[in-house]
Amino acid sequence: MIDLRSDVMTLPTEGMLRAMTTAPLGDEQVREDPTVRALEDDLTGMLGQEAAVFVPSATMANQIAMLCQVERGQEIVGERHSHMFRYEAGGPAFLAGAVVTGLPGTAGVFTGAQVREIAQLGDSEHRPRTALALVEDTHNVSGGRAWPIAALDELYDTCDELGLAVHIDGARLFNASVALDAEPDRITARARTVAVCFSKGLGCPAGAALVGRADVLAPARRIRQMLGGSLRQAGVLAGAARYALQHNIARLADDHANARILATLLAEGGLPVDPADVDTNFVFLDVASLGLDRGAALERLRSHGVLWSNAHHPGVLRAVTFIGRSEEDVRTAASRTLKALTTG
Numbered sequence: 001m002i003d004l005r006s007d008v009m010t011l012p013t014e015g016m017l018r019a020m021t022t023a024p025l026g027d028e029q030v031r032e033d034p035t036v037r038a039l040e041d042d043l044t045g046m047l048g049q050e051a052a053v054f055v056p057s058a059t060m061a062n063q064i065a066m067l068c069q070v071e072r073g074q075e076i077v078g079e080r081h082s083h084m085f086r087y088e089a090g091g092p093a094f095l096a097g098a099v100v101t102g103l104p105g106t107a108g109v110f111t112g113a114q115v116r117e118i119a120q121l122g123d124s125e126h127r128p129r130t131a132l133a134l135v136e137d138t139h140n141v142s143g144g145r146a147w148p149i150a151a152l153d154e155l156y157d158t159c160d161e162l163g164l165a166v167h168i169d170g171a172r173l174f175n176a177s178v179a180l181d182a183e184p185d186r187i188t189a190r191a192r193t194v195a196v197c198f199s200k201g202l203g204c205p206a207g208a209a210l211v212g213r214a215d216v217l218a219p220a221r222r223i224r225q226m227l228g229g230s231l232r233q234a235g236v237l238a239g240a241a242r243y244a245l246q247h248n249i250a251r252l253a254d255d256h257a258n259a260r261i262l263a264t265l266l267a268e269g270g271l272p273v274d275p276a277d278v279d280t281n282f283v284f285l286d287v288a289s290l291g292l293d294r295g296a297a298l299e300r301l302r303s304h305g306v307l308w309s310n311a312h313h314p315g316v317l318r319a320v321t322f323i324g325r326s327e328e329d330v331r332t333a334a335s336r337t338l339k340a341l342t343t344g
């Protein structure tokens with residue numbers, strides 16, 4: 001079975017497991033874990049930021065970011081299908097008490113002009129004050145699309161001018177940086193906060209971090225404690241993350257190449273896939289346009305030995321490439337997919 005459901009399915013490699021078992025450890029709740037401290041230093045350097053806090057998951061990094069800088073009743077604007085808005089169980093409303101306003105985007109990207117048009121900057125007796133713009137890079141629901149640097153710069157310029165914070169949900173930030181051939185700090189240095197995740201393309205079993213300006217992150221450790229996210233010997237996970245930062249970033253280019261191979265083979269075989277939409281490691285397949293029900297299509301694929309998953313969009317399936325899935329796996333997955341979906 002070739003499982004292409006998601007890059008959260010990665011398993012740690014031998015090198016990573018060795019890094020985990022040899023990492024120096026201490027009690028992270030009292031800042032005595034040297035591996036966590038070293039990871040946080042790595043991240044501030046790489047992302048052009050001042051402070052970092054290790055957390056168990058990207059969801060927690062995003063939610064702490066909101067709790068650090070959005071007051072109750074204030075507004076967050078972002079692309080309407082953003083993970084934080086659609087897949088974090090209502091966290092921004094439940095935890096930070098934020099109003100979320102979803103903007104229509106193109107490949108996950110919205111513009112400074114859209115933010116300017118709706119932002120409420122001064123006090124109003126009626127309208128929620130806008131506090132923050134959320135950028136998801138890469139953007140999951142649009143198919144792992146990377147924000148072009150020019151679009152990011154335009155958004156940063158507008159938000160600077162309007163006095164709005166920018167938070168980057170960079171659960172797949174390193175995919176974006178590899179796809180754009182841009183250093184990570186070229187994407188993140190102007191943001192106020194950035195969430196990064198180690199348990200997707202970087203291949204770790206768990207772990208994420210919130211990185212940002214020191215003044216903004218001042219309450220972050222206290223909030224992490226409230227949420228139950230302060231681990232003890234977290235260096236076991238931070239060791240994996242440090243290993244991933246050293247060994248697993250450049251290789252994301254292989255995942256992106258494999259996704260393009262998959263998309264190209266499927267398109268050549270006549271399936272409704274557009275290789276031009278593949279920026280990084282996601283491939284979308286519109287089975288509704290083949291007259292197929294998603295559940296039935298997934299079952300046929302499973303019976304031919306390949307696992308896809310449901311994309312956010314009705315009638316669309318998703319395959320994701322990642323460490324542990326080789327070019328050969330992807331070529332085999334393409335031929336199984338073609339067989340499953342083109343021969344009744």
Ligand SMILES: Cc1ncc(COP(=O)(O)O)c(C=O)c1O
Binds near residue numbers: 136
């Ligand atoms: C864009 C984005 N942000 C945040 C997350 C949350 O990651 P986790 O489920 O590891 O907390 C995900 C997970 O898929 C994601 O795709």
